[in-house]
Amino acid sequence: MKKFYQLTAEERLETLDLSEPMKAFFTRHQSEESKQLIENYISDYRLPEGVLRNLQVDGKLYQVPMVTEEPSVVAAANNGASIANKGNGFKTTQVGEAVLGGQILFEGVHQKDLADFVAEHVDEIFQRAKDAKPSMVERGDGLEAVQVEELDQNRAVVNLTVNTGKAMGANAMNTILEAVKTVFSSYEKEIVGAILSNAGHDAVVTVETSVPVSAVGGLEAAKKIESLSTFGQVSPDRAVTENKGIFNGLAAVVMASGNDYRAVEAAGHAFASRSGQYRSLSRWSLSEDAEFLNGKIEMPLNIGVLGGAIAALPMAQKNLELLGNPSVEELKSVLLATGLANNLAALKAVSGRGIQSGHMKMQARTIAVQAGATGDEIQAVADQLIYRKHIDQKTAEEILGAMKNDTQN
Incomplete structure (x- = not known):
């Protein structure tokens, strides 16, 4: 008897004991690209x-x-x-290397003995890495550095740094780690994992912008944005929400490009905590002459433009083509610029008239759909919801019902 994972998608639906409409729905939304x-x-x-x-x-x-389910993200x-375009847009001031880190974790080891072992076997480590992924080395990528890191008296890590080139390189990194781990056969009992x-310590990217204060509503508005940004540096609770807004845009582009948004966000949140306190990834401040509002965002980015899910997802490939087939470095800059753009729009709204009115205008269409509106009805119901300043599903259903009655009469 086949196990569940060995069944076809259609056979799995049969075993789930679903209604015929449910099975038909799931089947209708299958694709050959995703099945594997x-x-x-x-x-x-x-x-x-x-x-x-x-x-x-x-x-x-x-x-x-941008791929997202949140109504206001693309608008923001x-x-x-x-x-930002009323200044000179966004500028990259630091591009991190296309490198990925890997760890072989040791417990119960003598720190000096491990360091001496690595020093004695460093050539063998590099050779095992090369043999594991020879194609990486041929294109100038591959293992770049090996370093022993002492964590405490009982634990240590052998850190590998691998240049991944155009690929994000997660699978390649793990393949190299498994190969290199064999060098440490005498430490088999002490190795916890690899x-x-x-x-992304070596993959930090920085993007900046300088916006005329007139573009955000004048000097007082710019001062409020600067003040609100400062709260993101001193209040972890404020920083969480501010970074969420940054990732609204950033992760939507990561998703559209077929990259691993979970890895990007995890690295970003760790970087935001590097001082020992969680802070916003962005900073906004007035220039000395108070003519410009300067913004900066900085975080590590490990992404790729080929391989992995990108190779298996036609939409990801077409989206990279829509972007103009950017290099890895270009895509990193685009990602951070998008995050900073979302951040600027959110800070401007929060420090000004508030964020809810803009959000609810976008949400009104979603509520209209939930109420059963279709086609031209959606915008008509949404307009009425906004006019009434009462945006909820019950009101939307009442508006839609009245519209249908008027049509029938």
């Missing part, structure tokens, strides 16, 4: 994709695909980018 991507596949879960128009980064305009990104690290 994950275990126990039954169907595709679709998310909407929008476009951030004319994001200016390093003097170049990008049309940026376009708003923030439009404001796994990549998503921390």
